[in-house]
Amino acid sequence: MTVVESRDEIVGAVRDFVEREVKPVASRYDHDDVYPAELVDQLGEMGFFGATIPESYGGMGLDFVTYAMCIEELCRGFMSLSGVFNTHLIGAYIVRVHGTDDQRERWLPRLASGEMRCGLALTEPNCGSDLQAIRTTARRVDDEWVVRGNKMFITNGEHGSVFATIVKTNPDIEPSHRGMSCLLVQKGEGFEISKHIDKLGYRAIDTNELIFNDVRVPSNDLVGGEEGHGFAQVMDGLETGRVNIAARAVGVAQAAFEAAVRYAQERTTFGKPIAEHQAIQFMLAEMATKIEAGRLLYLRAAELKNAGERADLEAGMAKLFASEMCREVAVAALRIHGGYGYSTEFPVERYYRDAPLMIIGEGTNEIQRLVIARRLLERYSV
Numbered sequence: 014m015t016v017v018e019s020r021d022e023i024v025g026a027v028r029d030f031v032e033r034e035v036k037p038v039a040s041r042y043d044h045d046d047v048y049p050a051e052l053v054d055q056l057g058e059m060g061f062f063g064a065t066i067p068e069s070y071g072g073m074g075l076d077f078v079t080y081a082m083c084i085e086e087l088c089r090g091f092m093s094l095s096g097v098f099n100t101h102l103i104g105a106y107i108v109r110v111h112g113t114d115d116q117r118e119r120w121l122p123r124l125a126s127g128e129m130r131c132g133l134a135l136t137e138p139n140c141g142s143d144l145q146a147i148r149t150t151a152r153r154v155d156d157e158w159v160v161r162g163n164k165m166f167i168t169n170g171e172h173g174s175v176f177a178t179i180v181k182t183n184p185d186i187e188p189s190h191r192g193m194s195c196l197l198v199q200k201g202e203g204f205e206i207s208k209h210i211d212k213l214g215y216r217a218i219d220t221n222e223l224i225f226n227d228v229r230v231p232s233n234d235l236v237g238g239e240e241g242h243g244f245a246q247v248m249d250g251l252e253t254g255r256v257n258i259a260a261r262a263v264g265v266a267q268a269a270f271e272a273a274v275r276y277a278q279e280r281t282t283f284g285k286p287i288a289e290h291q292a293i294q295f296m297l298a299e300m301a302t303k304i305e306a307g308r309l310l311y312l313r314a315a316e317l318k319n320a321g322e323r324a325d326l327e328a329g330m331a332k333l334f335a336s337e338m339c340r341e342v343a344v345a346a347l348r349i350h351g352g353y354g355y356s357t358e359f360p361v362e363r364y365y366r367d368a369p370l371m372i373i374g375e376g377t378n379e380i381q382r383l384v385i386a387r388r389l390l391e392r393y394s395v
């Protein structure tokens with residue numbers, strides 16, 4: 014079987030699963046804000062906790078393109094589901110690429126099976142974009158790191174068991190990133206989780222504040238074994254995250270478009286389906302064109318990552334364009350549905366509430382613009 018054939022088969026299996034199992038129940042989980050445990054377990058059985066973890070560690074070993082396409086399909090059904098796996102797999106990526114051999118051997122098989130579920134703990138109550146301003150510290154006591162501080166808005170907070178956590182191991186050094194390290198912090202003594210944070214969208218999955226009151230982490234769970242590399246390690250992880258955020262945005266936008274194009278042929282005004290009014294046709298044409306552009310951008314960034322090339326510019330562009338596009342398409346779908354778009358009877362209101370997360374998550378779009386501009390100025394330097 015060629016790579017493309019096996020890719021089509023895997024993506025097709027996710028599409029079938031979404032049509033059969035996810036679409037009928039997604040709005041109910043969202044409205045009730047209840048964790049979709051059954052769906053997560055089914056995806057776990059399909060191997061999703063190990064999606065991008067190499068087969069030698071028990072994972073599926075999917076390449077970046079195939080995984081991003083799976084994420085698009087998943088988000089056509091229910092965007093929240095993708096969060097469970099994306100953050101878990103960013104953690105696994107950080108261990109795989111930046112961890113020691115011992116860390117890969119100890120962690121990757123348990124992450125691939127879903128026995129251990131990972132979260133990514135960067136943001137704090139006082140800072141998100143300005144990551145170097147974090148206040149969480151870890152001090153070395155004998156053979157352990159003792160972690161103190163708070164992390165905010167952490168996906169998988171309740172259901173995760175280990176968190177790739179950025180801390181300051183040397184708070185006095187300048188520039189600050191040289192004193193930052195990434196620790197694999199497990200739940201245990203001193204680890205508290207705040208109550209579930211109620212959200213506009215991205216509902217049904219857990220987002221929490223984590224509180225570390227002198228949580229002890231064995232020294233061999235410092236990623237890579239050396240202090241001072243945490244900032245670069247998590248930034249690399251976020252780059253893969255941005256490709257997947259773009260794929261998420263394309264998935265939500267595709268769902269909104271499909272709902273709108275169907276409704277436009279069913280709803281009649283002035284004696285004909287609204288799809289026959291040119292104003293509606295123009296909206297549909299723009300929606301589909303922008304979705305296709307977003308899809309090509311994320312595929313291009315994923316292909317560069319597959320080839321092992323630098324992709325921060327392309328991942329930033331894909332994330333920026335696709336997330337803004339998703340918001341516009343969701344609003345257009347809502348308009349096409351008229352009053353029904355504003356009711357909870359149709360899923361477009363969910364797409365409209367889910368869309369803004371992609372503008373904020375994995376670095377806000379203002380930060381993406383800074384990243385993109387910095388790279389452009391390097392490339393076109395005079």
Ligand SMILES: Cc1cc2nc3c(=O)[nH]c(=O)nc-3n(C[C@H](O)[C@H](O)[C@H](O)COP(=O)(O)OP(=O)(O)OC[C@H]3O[C@@H](n4cnc5c(N)ncnc54)[C@H](O)[C@@H]3O)c2cc1C
Nearest residue numbers: 133134135136140141142143166167168374375376377379
């Ligand atoms: C549902 C949800 C799930 C999340 N999951 C996780 C998770 O699993 N792990 C995790 O670590 N974090 C997570 N986050 C946090 C998310 O990554 C941050 O919210 C995001 O990075 C922005 O940080 P902030 O909220 O502190 O905003 P701030 O950094 O305070 O920014 C506020 C505003 O100022 C703008 N801004 C900031 N700096 C600049 C600048 N230099 N120039 C121009 N504009 C600027 C921002 O773009 C934004 O518009 C999650 C957030 C949400 C809402």
